[in-house]
Amino acid sequence: MGVLPKRKPPEEAEIPTASMADIAFLLIIFFMVTTVFARDKGLKMLLPEKQSETVKIKSKKIIDISINDAGQIFFNDTPVQNQMELKQKIEEEIKKDPKKIVLIKTNVEAPYNRMIEVLDIVKQLKVKAVALKSIRPEG
Amino acid sequence: MARRKQRRKEGKVAIPTASMSDIAFLLLIFFMVSTTFRKEVGLKVILPEARATEKLTRTRDISHVYIGKDGKISVDDKIVSPDILKIAYARKVEEKPELIVSIKADKNVKYDYIDKVIEALREAKALRVVFATNYKK
Structure with a gap:
């Protein structure tokens, strides 16, 4: 009782930092592996503004492509068999006059896929402008 | 010749690893900040x-x-x-x-x-x- 055991001088407490880099890299690798890259991609379009007056374009300047309710594609009112044919026809028109505008008229009953197919072809060629329009049976 | 050998022994080459964790955390924070999270679940669609x-x-x-x-x-x-x-x-x-x-x-x-x-x-x-x-x- 009389003699208390002498206390040792307290050891300095230290956080071991040597493995910190390992921990951090492990976290990085974990996030890299678990990340799914969902990059947005698609076909860009700039919609026209709603205006009171409509811009009139001569029909000569327009390449008219329409899609009917069954998904059949028409180029200037003549049916087109496949996409290659459509591409060639548009290309010819563009070569004749690069200022031509493509108008895609889609029937409201047609599948979206068809309209994208046509838009894809138009986008692949260097067309000055593309216009979208819908055909409603009741007018 | 003998002297040269000795010198090599003295200067031990070590890559400084003390700042490695700082680098790693910096990378981690960079990726966290630059990541955008998808906010919505959306609908199940098959894209064209x-x-x-x-x-x-x-x-x-x-x-x-x-x-x-x-x-x-x-x-x-x-x-x-x-x-x-x-x-x-x-x-x-x-x-x-x-x-x-x-x-x-x-x-x-x-x-x-x-x-x-x-x-x-x-x-x-x-x-x-x-x-x-x-x-x-």
Whole structure:
């Protein structure tokens, strides 16, 4: 009782930092592996503004492509068999006059896929402008 | 000759690893900050395929409109009608004029629904639109 055991001088407490880099890299690798890259991609379009007056374009300047309710594609009112044919026809028109505008008229009953197919072809060629329009049976 | 050998022994070459954790954490924080999280779940759609598909770089300005196979329109995980879509986007464009709207529509949906959405977006002055597609092989 009389003699208390002498206390040792307290050891300095230290956080071991040597493995910190390992921990951090492990976290990085974990996030890299678990990340799914969902990059947005698609076909860009700039919609026209709603205006009171409509811009009139001569029909000569327009390449008219329409899609009917069954998904059949028409180029200037003549049916087109496949996409290659459509591409060639548009290309010819563009070569004749690069200022031509493509108008895609889609029937409201047609599948979206068809309209994208046509838009894809138009986008692949260097067309000055593309216009979208819908055909409603009741007018 | 003998002397030279000794010198080599003294200067032990070591890569300084003390700052390695700082580097690693810096990388970690950089990736955390630069990541954008997908906010909504959306609808299950099969996107159409196109060869002219372009990547979008400005991920932060993109807002998604999902159009399901049955014609349901989903914005921020809420099923909306074209009229409500118009009101919602008019507000969004006001907050962020550089907004890009990505239309994620199922490839088998009728064009009618797409047309209604486009028309609503035009009225809301959300003019920068992207038709979401996948790459065609």
